[in-house]
Amino acid sequence: MKRPTLQVVAARAGVSKSSVSRVINGEATVAPEIRDVVMQAVRELGYVPNGAARNLVTRRTDTLAVVVSDPPQGVVSDDPLFSAVVRAISRELESAGKRLVLMLAESDQSRFRVEQYIAGGHVDGVLLVALHGTDPLPAALARQDLPVVSFNRTSAQDVPYVALDNMGGAELAVRHLLERGRRRIATITGPLELHESRERLAGYRRTLQDTGRRPMVGLGDFTRASGAQAMRELLADDPELDAVFAANDLMAIGSLRVLHQAGRRVPEDVAVVGFDDIEAASYTTPALTSIRSPMADQATAAVHLLLQLIDGGPADPVIMPNQLVIRESS
Amino acid sequence: MKRPTLQVVAARAGVSKSSVSRVINGEATVAPEIRDVVMQAVRELGYVPNGAARNLVTRRTDTLAVVVSDPPQGVVSDDPLFSAVVRAISRELESAGKRLVLMLAESDQSRFRVEQYIAGGHVDGVLLVALHGTDPLPAALARQDLPVVSFNRTSAQDVPYVALDNMGGAELAVRHLLERGRRRIATITGPLELHESRERLAGYRRTLQDTGRRPMVGLGDFTRASGAQAMRELLADDPELDAVFAANDLMAIGSLRVLHQAGRRVPEDVAVVGFDDIEAASYTTPALTSIRSPMADQATAAVHLLLQLIDGGPADPVIMPNQLVIRESS
């Protein structure tokens, strides 16, 4: 059963292809009676325009690619916030009448496939999530002349972005701990190849430096296990530490358990603050104080920026502010 | 800067369009020297075939839609497993050389848009996630003559599916509690409009009935808050209950806190078993015993089934078995 074409609809309605096309595309210069007879035929035949044919001539696809560039055990797509981000993007595109092609680039080969796909004219623009500082994809995509917006700062200079205020968030966390009277505040970092990890670390460093305190840095990689491991090391280095700022919630959760096992009470002996405010942060005992990253808002803003870019608008970067959510752990 | 076309490549290589097309599509009947000269030209010009033009004539798009049909506060896309499922699907499609268009259908309007899109010939097949029993979308999509695979059983009879063994999983949970010597075993259900909630409840019921015990049913809706509320009611109804099987982990986590507040020790006084084995299940105190749903495997299986269907293969439903993961809460 073949789908009806414009031609068929035109024949049925007794008008020309052009008129049907005009009606379908909602052009103003169509007489009401022609519009009615065409709509009638469209309904009767269940006509839906063929996308490929339309794309071919208009050069628009109404489709945007969301490219997540990340190693297989990567932090992005494993992130508890991943689904929130994807949903926010999806909703925003839906309301703009656009479609979303999701591509996870987990290897050089798939990165190549992404490039090919983008070059194949399948999409009108790209929303890029590539946190790794050395990722070659941002630059590669920027070279194609297609609108690209990054979900964070990238090494490619000329890619517009919407980023979290990671440094400001870290500052918020550390100030909060200082205000609570903590004096020996350690941090557990994310993997330092990632911009956001470095920024959060920098925020921690700067805030401590302002008050003349000594930084204590444990290295993590955003996983729960790495948070636990880093906590053990930090405790061994300084058994007297009285606060930890973890660069994400998963690591904070990992450290909670280690602190418990080491006989420290949270928050009495050691205060803990995480980052991201994932849902699990409120399930822990004690519930975790965290920096809420407005990821959904960030996603929405990124989509807006991209759509604006596609319409030929300006490409001003956006920085999203964070918010401290105080719970039991501090 | 316009992208080069087949024509341009042909001119550069000094051969015909047809030959270039043959080389691009890897046909065997091409002389090596022609292949070389074409590949050379392709490389020099950075030629990538235009997708729309190709689709238009081949009627293939190498693109599959993943449609998640769910109300705005729906359970599916809020589910912690959502991202795992999406990633598994994405990987599987990537390795099959296909693309993924993700569509969230959250309203009647967007459901209509989905139908239109599917009818527009943009995709080769549809992977449908629609848990709601009354959802009209499965039937609507089944009417289009396009391969459709559902991620669970649907009300549309003729849609092939890959489903979890929900009943078997519930049975596993309840048997486990019985073996631990529990005698008053309550359950907290998911929203009963969902197939899977009903199946999990039925599994609970059947297993208890087999041993002549009385069922105690609290109604939830898969959210943590609803789990807490149901737990309060169950405790009020029967302060002596000694075990709870929650139809998902979020509700189990909600009930843990209520039990703690009510002065019950877990697992000494009341054992708790969840369902899904989300990551947060291992963060709780005590860590949660749960039924592990092999969601990623299910996703992979669904993709396989769909690809097989597209190739004209058979459409035999698949049921995925579950596994009991025993932790501290039981």
Place this chain on the structure above:
DNA sequence: CTCCCCTCAGGGAGCGCTCCCTCAACTCTC
């Protein structure tokens, strides 16, 4: 040596749509 067959490159139609251009039919102005 001739004829036939087979291999493989080129030509060209056509996929379904948009959009430009033409032209018919009115309306308005003087």
Place this chain on the structure above:
DNA sequence: GAGAGTTGAGGGAGCGCTCCCTGAGGGGAG
């Protein structure tokens, strides 16, 4: 009432590709 202007329908080219068909050329068999 005639000419100019305006409105809106129809015709047809062409987007970039695939794929069928044609025909050139070479090899093998008789």
